[in-house]
Amino acid sequence: MIHKYKLGGYNICLDVHSGAVHVLDDIAYDILDFCDESMTEKCPEEIVSGLVGKYDRDEIEETYSDLYSLKENGQLFSPDDYEQFSDMMTKAPIKSMCINISHDCNLRCEYCFAAKGDFGQGRCLMSLETAKKAIDFIIANSGTRHNLEVDFFGGEPLMNFEVVKQTIEYARSIEKKYNKNFRFTITTNGLLLDDEKTEYINREMNNAVLSLDGRKEVNDRLRITPNGKGCYDIIVPKYQKLVAGRGDKDYYIRGTFTKYNLDFTEDVLHFKELGFDQLSIEPVVSDPNLDYSIKYEDLPRVFEEYERLAQTIIESRKKGEYFNFFHFMIDLNQGPCAIKRLRGCGCGNEYVAVTPQGDIYPCHQFVGHEEYRMGNLHDGTFNTDMKLEFAKANVYSKDNCKNCWAKFYCSGGCNANNYQYEGDIRKSHKTSCELEKKRLECAIMIKAALAESGDETQCDGEDCISSCI
Amino acid sequence: MKTAKHIKTLNQANLKESAVKGGCGECQASCQSACKTSCTVANQKCEK
Numbered sequence: 001m002i003h004k005y006k007l008g009g010y011n012i013c014l015d016v017h018s019g020a021v022h023v024l025d026d027i028a029y030d031i032l033d034f035c036d037e038s039m040t041e042k043c044p045e046e047i048v049s050g051l052v053g054k055y056d057r058d059e060i061e062e063t064y065s066d067l068y069s070l071k072e073n074g075q076l077f078s079p080d081d082y083e084q085f086s087d088m089m090t091k092a093p094i095k096s097m098c099i100n101i102s103h104d105c106n107l108r109c110e111y112c113f114a115a116k117g118d119f120g121q122g123r124c125l126m127s128l129e130t131a132k133k134a135i136d137f138i139i140a141n142s143g144t145r146h147n148l149e150v151d152f153f154g155g156e157p158l159m160n161f162e163v164v165k166q167t168i169e170y171a172r173s174i175e176k177k178y179n180k181n182f183r184f185t186i187t188t189n190g191l192l193l194d195d196e197k198t199e200y201i202n203r204e205m206n207n208a209v210l211s212l213d214g215r216k217e218v219n220d221r222l223r224i225t226p227n228g229k230g231c232y233d234i235i236v237p238k239y240q241k242l243v244a245g246r247g248d249k250d251y252y253i254r255g256t257f258t259k260y261n262l263d264f265t266e267d268v269l270h271f272k273e274l275g276f277d278q279l280s281i282e283p284v285v286s287d288p289n290l291d292y293s294i295k296y297e298d299l300p301r302v303f304e305e306y307e308r309l310a311q312t313i314i315e316s317r318k319k320g321e322y323f324n325f326f327h328f329m330i331d332l333n334q335g336p337c338a339i340k341r342l343r344g345c346g347c348g349n350e351y352v353a354v355t356p357q358g359d360i361y362p363c364h365q366f367v368g369h370e371e372y373r374m375g376n377l378h379d380g381t382f383n384t385d386m387k388l389e390f391a392k393a394n395v396y397s398k399d400n401c402k403n404c405w406a407k408f409y410c411s412g413g414c415n416a417n418n419y420q421y422e423g424d425i426r427k428s429h430k431t432s433c434e435l436e437k438k439r440l441e442c443a444i445m446i447k448a449a450l451a452e453s454g455d456e457t458q459c460d461g462e463d464c465i466s467s468c469i
Numbered sequence: 470m471k472t473a474k475h476i477k478t479l480n481q482a483n484l485k486e487s488a489v490k491g492g493c494g495e496c497q498a499s500c501q502s503a504c505k506t507s508c509t510v511a512n513q514k515c516e517k
Contacts, residue, residue: 015482017484018482018484019480019482019483019484020478020482021479021480022476022477022478023478023479024475025474025475027475028475028476062474063474063475066473066474066475066476070476070478074485075478075482078482078485081485082488085488092494093494095494095495095498096497096498096500145494145495146495149497149498153505183497187505254505326509326512327512329509330512331511331514332479333480333481334515335511335512335513335514335515336487336496336510336511336513336514336515337488337490337491337492337493337517338484338485338488338491339487339488339491339492340491340492340496340513340515341484341510341511344510345498345500345510347498347500350494351498351500363500364500364505365505408484409509409510409511410510410511411510411511436509439509440511448479451477452477
């Protein structure tokens with residue numbers, strides 16, 4: 001299977017099952033219209049006759065020969081022989097956990113998928129006892145996995161920061177005994193950040209995800225306090241201080257774009273102007289009937305904006321300016337292994353979320369959906385049949401995924417989106433699919449542009465020589 | 470980058486090789502890094 005497309009002045013061909021990416025001239029691009037898995041060594045006469053008015057015969061035959069060599073080298077029309085690894089795509093130890101340390105929030109963001117902080121379950125905070133049980137649970141269910149990821153999430157986790165700190169202290173006190181290495185992330189809206197919390201986060205958290213939607217008027221339209229005021233002026237200086245002290249630890253400024261700011265390139269550029277360089281902004285997940293939702297008919301405008309953002313990134317890199325946009329990151333050589341790509345995000349199998357009540361869900365987006373409650377930390381229940389159901393929800397069990405060119409990049413998409421908007425974890429959410437495919441096309445095009453300009457290795461980000469853009 | 474007259478290949482095309490050596494499971498869960506509402510697996514780092 002191949003995927004070929006034109007973008008940014010480049011003719012690009014992705015060979016899906018080998019992962020090879022080729023940039024083609026016009027003749028090679030046109031010849032591919034006549035080719036498939038059954039290519040033979042000799043250029044078929046129908047290709048010559050089909051293109052001879054546009055190119056000369058010798059050039060057609062020469063180019064065909066180059067394409068055939070790629071096929072022979074396993075870089076074009078390479079077969080799908082991943083079925084042999086299917087047993088590696090099933091159940092796995094739990095290595096990642098989202099701890100909803102607070103089902104309360106000091107913002108009332110209009111688009112919040114967590115029902116403005118409480119996931120529809122009433123406002124409450126997690127006790128230390130429950131948080132410790134969560135740590136015990138992931139250790140007990142992590143098998144031989146060494147690296148364990150824990151994200152403090154909410155609601156707003158800074159509203160329960162003492163328990164966050166005590167939970168980390170507890171995990172650190174026992175990780176060596178069990179040969180584990182905890183990596184902590186906090187996802188915060190920033191309102192309660194102060195010097196002490198900032199210093200603690202920069203010392204203890206491997207990653208900090210800082211919510212901000214972009215320009216002041218964009219952020220303050222939807223990210224509002226309970227009394228209806230915007231939060232931009234409060235949080236931006238706090239984020240700048242935190243990032244200034246972050247050192248080489250990961251962070252992301254993480255925004256959401258909606259129908260209200262389909263010109264979101266401006267928001268990415270605003271992040272950059274504020275001094276941030278690790279950026280993520282992604283489409284709102286919401287009921288399509290809401291005013292701010294991204295609807296299927298909005299896709300052409302969003303695609304146009306992703307192309308604009310991609311060109312902006314290329315121009316910046318050529319000027320020696322660096323910023324990283326999470327959803328255009330792609331590593332064509334040293335990215336995740338094919339097994340990980342086929343397993344997908346791992347929700348419900350390698351990854352679970354726990355609530356202040358100790359309930360266990362496949363991920364944070366399933367919280368509150370009673371039919372997907374997997375168990376409870378206090379009564380010791382855990383539905384391993386449901387875990388297996390999620391384990392099997394890989395690209396080869398999703399009808400729309402197994403023959404999709406993007407299957408090794410999005411890996412089956414978000415099961416929660418599938419469930420909430422299509423009614424089945426295996427049924428792809430079409431709008432999300434189209435957005436993901438467009439982002440991938442842009443990400444690969446950026447690679448082509450930077451390779452051509454020789455800027456590909458000038459990135460100054462850590463571990464970025466081939467991975468970031 | 471491998472260059473021919475009509476075709477430039479940008480990478481080593483080692484996805485199948487990675488399947489044979491892969492699956493250690495030590496890498497980050499995709500949702501843990503910066504998204505939380507969508508899934509992009511290919512931008513995760515390999516731990517090996």
